[in-house]
Amino acid sequence: MTVMQHIWIVLGVLFVLLNIAAGLIWVERRLLAMWQDRLGPNRAGPLGILIVLADTLKLFFKEDWIPPFADKWLFILAPAIVVGSVLMSFVIIPFAPQIVVADLNIGLLFFLAMSSLGVYSIVLGGWASNNKYSLLGALRGASQMIAYEVFMGLSLMGIVMLTGSFNLGAIVAAQQHTWFVFTQPLGFIIFFIAGIAETHRLPFDIPEAESELIAGYHAEYSGMKFGMFFIGEYLGITLISAMTATLFFGGWLGPGFLPPWAWFFLKTFFFIGIFILLRASLPRPRYDQLMGYGWKILLPLVLVNLLVTGAIALCLRG
């Protein structure tokens, strides 16, 4: 590939992602409205899609207020970290054959590293706001995300064993005949649950917990800084959905009547829909219950999964 091609891919991916993240504002609100027997945004543009524009404009024109009691630089840094780290994760995702920003050998590890960085945005944001609700949210967020990182990483190791590579391209190629969701069902379930916890979406939106902590770690944010958290959340959903599609559902693989990138996006959007459906239907567990599920149920399960996968892989090879 030439340098120009690389630049086009980078810009293209960035463009598509930011638009998806913004478009999700509309998708989520329309879907939620549909499931909740109401209309949702339906005034601006066809089917209300221009609500995205209106929302973005509104965020841009809002006063970008930094509370006088906040730690100014950390306060500014926190929202940048969330968007930055999530966008960086997309670097390793193969959208279609040849369309990947960086075809890293350690792709999966890079993804895990980047999602670990995301914790900083919550912790710093909550800490820098110098607000009790934010602090509580940040503490909850930190322990939740660090805990679920463990399960997320471990749940993917089964795939790595079967593929023998951390490279996402190789992982997709290994699913030519069978998707990993069939050989690693437990890994899929745990990865998806951990993914919800990582993106702190309902039912695991414990760091925000509107009815308890108002908005948790980003309670003090306004204007475009709040917008960054907002976009960061939607990018996070897209990322987890894309990763689920790539790792367990064959990524861009699919029958030939659609181009590979279309398969990839279809699968991704399916999981985004699941994210929104979960938000529409489930209540939120308590913080200690969430941690309990994690350490008492998910951890043993994921270790068993690892052990069994390893044993089978050994037998097949031997």
Next chain:
Amino acid sequence: MEHDFDILRHLQQTLGADIIHQQQPVDEIPTCWIAKERIVPAVLQLKSSTPSPYSFLYDLFGIDERNRIHTAGAPPSDFTVAYLLFSYQQNSFIRLKVPLTGEYPTLPSISSVFKNANWYEREVYDMFGIRFEGHPHLRRILMPITWQGHPLRKEHPARATEMGPYQLWDEKQDREQEALRFKPEEWGMQAQSEDADFMFLNIGPQHPGTHGVLRIILQLDGEDIVDAVPEIGFHHRGAEKMGERQSWHTYIPYTDRIDYLGGVMNNLAYLLAVEKLAGIEVPDRVKVIRVMLCELFRIASHLVWFGTFAQDLGQLSPVFYMFTDRERIFDIIEAICGGRMHPNWFRIGGVAQDLPTGWDKVVKDFTDVFPKNLREYNSMVMRNSLFKARTKGIGIYTLQEAIEWGVTGPGLRACGFEWDFRKKRPYSGYEQFDFDIPIAQNGDCFDRATVRVEEMWQSLRIVTQCLHNMPEGSYKADHPLTTPPLKKHTMADIETLITHFLGVSWGPVIPAGEAMSCIEATKGANSYYLISDNNTVAYRVRIRTPSFPHMQMVPYISKGYTVADLLSILGSVDFVLADIDR
């Protein structure tokens, strides 16, 4: 009745002869006057009397007697503090009154005997300036700390024009804000313990989980609640004071707004007391119309609770479905009354108008469609395992504690006690209806929810019975004090014309006396205690609301749980701020 007199006689024997038995008030609750030195032993004795202890302090309030003309042989007093005790075993009330003289009298506190007396005594102090000796923390509860005067004293103005325009200059604003600052030492709280620094967190006055303007100050160790102090009064509108200015008739819309989810049920509680004073017996049709509308409002209120409770726990969708069904109920209310949340529909001696043609169709449409929906909500919320995890074993209190703290309604029935005022002390013809009292055993958040859901089924049964058995007859009692009065004889008879004219222009003059109603409202026992001084307005309106004691109990039942659990507890208690603050 026999038992009541035994108790009074017994009190007289043990505590001395200076206990005066009052002439029977209109509501036939045995009432006696007792000197202030004797009040604590008297209350203690009543609470411990066997076999039927008066274990429930139903209400405690003050009366400013200084302008009263018709005192009905009561001992001389400037102020009266009245105690209303209830015995579940005997199903009977007893009322003790303490006469007090002087501008700012004092009397001993009974907060060591009854836990829920604490807030009631603070309210009396706030409203009348009467001090209670031995009260652990006597300070204003409903009015701002900086308030001058005590509103329910007769010399305190009630009109805005008497108060002068409200101004808030910078200095005053700073002073008011400083007064709202929470000082843990004032409440006997430590800022740190041996091994932890505590965090004090303001929940409210603006907070999505408090369902209104309520402030709860939490003392937190991490996320665990060490102690909590609810601050109420942000929703205080002086409803009791208004009652002393509005005529008996024009006060009805104010009652609508006490428990604003209960709608006409508030009218009923008020009017039952007025009708007792006036001696009006309403026709059967009125009773059944009232019951039907009340039960529809009970369902509507429980639907709001159900949806917002699920929402507090993070379940976003149910509230939309339930509000849609509530809207169906409001369609019925609107078809019959014209109003929605505050229909202001019941009248002294009847209802405002007869049922419109076709009312049965709209009610039937609802009773046909609602059971299916309610079953769906049940499986959506109550059977959800995350919901159960958030509510089971949270906010538990025992039956003993419930009675001690003055819990009534679904919160009491969730402790396994089958008590419903509609069944036990029937009013407005409830004895004619066939329905059950749902109960649950554990007294936790989940059980309180179960009881409410089951209550909706029972209310639906009652509404269906009303639909099928609506009696014929007049929608107004044929009585001179019925308001607005019947007009049919006015053109033939000058006396009727004069009565009608006075009734419409001044409003009715209700004969002197005291009466209390007691109904099973949506959230528990709701009462209006009315004193008439033979006038067109009430001399004193006392509103006993269920949410007030329930809120008082919240710190007690939330200690040791986490912030997230507090939301479950608040949701399951189901309070309305307007019902607490009045």
